[in-house]
Amino acid sequence: MYGSVGGSISGVLHMVAKRPYISAAIAVLASVAVATSLAPPPPPTPPPPPAPIVVASDVPFLVAPPGVLGPALATTRPVPTVVGYCDLVGTVVNNVCKAHLDDAALRLRRDPGSTLVVSGTPRRAAKVKRYLTSGEGKAGIDPPRITLSTAGRSGDIVELVVVPAGAAPASAAAGSGK
Numbered sequence: 001m002y003g004s005v006g007g008s009i010s011g012v013l014h015m016v017a018k019r020p021y022i023s024a025a026i027a028v029l030a031s032v033a034v035a036t037s038l039a040p041p042p043p044p045t046p047p048p049p050p051a052p053i054v055v056a057s058d059v060p061f062l063v064a065p066p067g068v069l070g071p072a073l074a075t076t077r078p079v080p081t082v083v084g085y086c087d088l089v090g091t092v093v094n095n096v097c098k099a100h101l102d103d104a105a106l107r108l109r110r111d112p113g114s115t116l117v118v119s120g121t122p123r124r125a126a127k128v129k130r131y132l133t134s135g136e137g138k139a140g141i142d143p144p145r146i147t148l149s150t151a152g153r154s155g156d157i158v159e160l161v162v163v164p165a166g167a168a169p170a171s172a173a174a175g176s177g178k
Helices: 009-018 020-038 070-074 095-110 122-133
Strands: 081-087 115-119 146-149 157-163
Touching (some): 081 095, 095 115, 095 122, 122 157
Parallel strands (some): 115 146
Antiparallel strands (some): 115 157
């Protein structure tokens, strides 16, 4: 019997044949199922129309007199940016330092008016300048665009500061960090 009402197919057919209301109900359910599966889905609802733009003609506008905002906005100048520090052991340029130097060279190439300030001991700063101009880095930066700031510096750390065109003088940007 498998837990069904009729037990077998022949039993179901016998039950339907003896009771015509069951066959009518099955026929109605089958026709409803076929009709709903063949009917196309309803069309999507259109989006609502955009809200109208209302312009009030009686609202006063504030207009600044000529020259009031101009000088305030014109005084913004680019600022020097510390692009990295090189921790040199002797005069060996390690891979981390090379990455900082390559970043500085890329910034100098992108902005032809910018300069680089290298702050460190004379020997280490000269090694960094040589790397950027004609050394291992092959960056080909013009030597006059690199300023060495060696006054009062000691230790292995060399600071790299890119000074964009129009920023404070290169000597003011040097010696700001470690």
